[in-house]
Amino acid sequence: MNLLHIKLMKKSSWIAALLLWAAPSARAQSVIAGSAIDEPTMFYLAFGLVVVVAILVLVVAIYVLQLLKIFVSQNQTEEQKEEEEQVPSMFSKLWMSWNDLKPMEKEEEIMLDHNYDGIKELDNHLPPWWKGLFYATIIYAVGYILIFHVFKTSPLQEEKYELEIAAAEALKTSREADLVIDFDENSVTETTDAQELADGKQFFEAQCAVCHKSDGGGLAGPNLTDPYWKHGGSMSDVYKVIKNGVANTAMISWESQLNPVRMRNVASYVMTLQGTNPPGALGPDGDLYEPESEARENEE
Ligand code: HEC
Known part of the structure; x- marks a missing residue:
């Protein structure tokens, strides 16, 4: 019987050790995941999860041990108890020292002399593990003050925020310099870049050819290769x-489907179709457009 209990005790400490080992290894994994995704949020999430898991593991371990303790003491005869007390296990010694517990039989020594309806109070010390944590917070606080307020090696929250905003602002301007995000529809110019024109052509053939024919000669939509235009x-x-489409016609607005660069590419491609005179093209529709009249039109 006694042997069985000792075995159980040992087994339970094995389980506790295994669970405690699992916590840091989970953290190591989360650190790897954080660096792979390179997202601070990911890292904090993973870290939070690890902390929660570690606390749960601790709670479960303590609970299991407590249960075992009760279980063991209930089944022990007085004789066995004495025997057991003579050889306290490694773990119970550790447990006693971490908690600075007075053995049950010596509790009289620390019993305070007041007695409220049978409720007595022990003058126990704070558990060393708790004191350890407390001292750690003091050390942490000193480090914190030195880093953030004395040597200022790391920015404070507000500064950090401003730094991040500035970095984002810098990134934004650098991206804007790389890429023209929008065009003024009144002054947009044709692109002559072969790649961009090819992009425009590809889109035209995929989406516009249904109505304008792949050579621009016109089907349901007007001929785009002649100098006659309904809208200039x-x-x-x-x-x-x-961009805007033509209200109440099959010509829809493409703004929601095309980004400005794409729209300019497609428009530039349409411009290259001028004068190509493809076979079977539709006849003139709209007014003859003369480039000279552009200035006058814009003034209106
Ligand atoms: C569902 C059919 C349809 C599709 C698809 C279509 N269009 Fe049109 N498009 C029309 C019609 C119809 C008109 C004539 C509108 C009017 O009566 O003013 C037109 C007019 C135009 C005009 C003006 C022509 C003028 O005479 O002023 C241009 C430019 C044009 N489309 C380009 C395009 C481009 C580029 C695409 C592809 C992104 C496209 N269209 C897709 C039907 C279509």
Whole structure:
């Protein structure tokens, strides 16, 4: 019987040790995950999870041990108890020293002399593990003050916020310099870049050819290769029609489906179709567009 209990005791401390070992290894994994994704949020989430798991493990371990203790003491005969007390296990010694507990039979020594309806009070010390944590917070606080307020090696919250905003601002301007995000539809110019024109052509053939024919000769939509236009033949006019569409016609607004760069690419491609005179093209529709009249039109 006694042997069985000791075995159980040992087993339980094995389980506790295993669980405690699992916690740091889980943290190591989360650190790896955090660096792979390179997201501070991910890291904090993972870290939080690890802390929660570690606390749970601790609670479970303590609970299991407590249960075992009760279980063991209930089944022990007086004789066995004495025997057991003579050889306290490694773990129970550790437990006693971490908690600075007075053995049950010596509790009289620390019993305070007041007695409230049978409730007595022991003058126990604070558990050493608790004191250890407390001293650790003091050391941490000193380190914190030195780092953040004395040597100022790390920015405070507000500074950090401003630094991040400034970094984001810098990134934004650098990106804006790389990429024109939007075009003024009144002054947008054609692109001559072969790649961009190819991009425009590809999109035209995929989406616009249904109505304008892949060569631009016109089907349900008007011929885009002749100088006759219903809405003007300048780059700006074509861009506007693509962007805004023509109300109450099959020509929809493409703004929601195309980003400005794409719209400019497609419009530029349409402009290259001028004068290609493909076979089977539809006849003139709209007014003859003369580039000279552009200035006058814009003034209106
Ligand atoms: C569902 C059919 C349809 C599709 C798809 C379509 N269009 Fe049109 N498009 C029309 C029609 C119809 C008109 C004539 C609108 C009007 O009556 O004013 C038109 C007009 C135009 C005009 C003005 C022509 C002018 O005479 O002023 C341009 C430019 C144009 N489309 C370009 C495009 C481009 C570029 C695409 C692809 C992104 C496209 N369209 C997709 C039907 C279509």
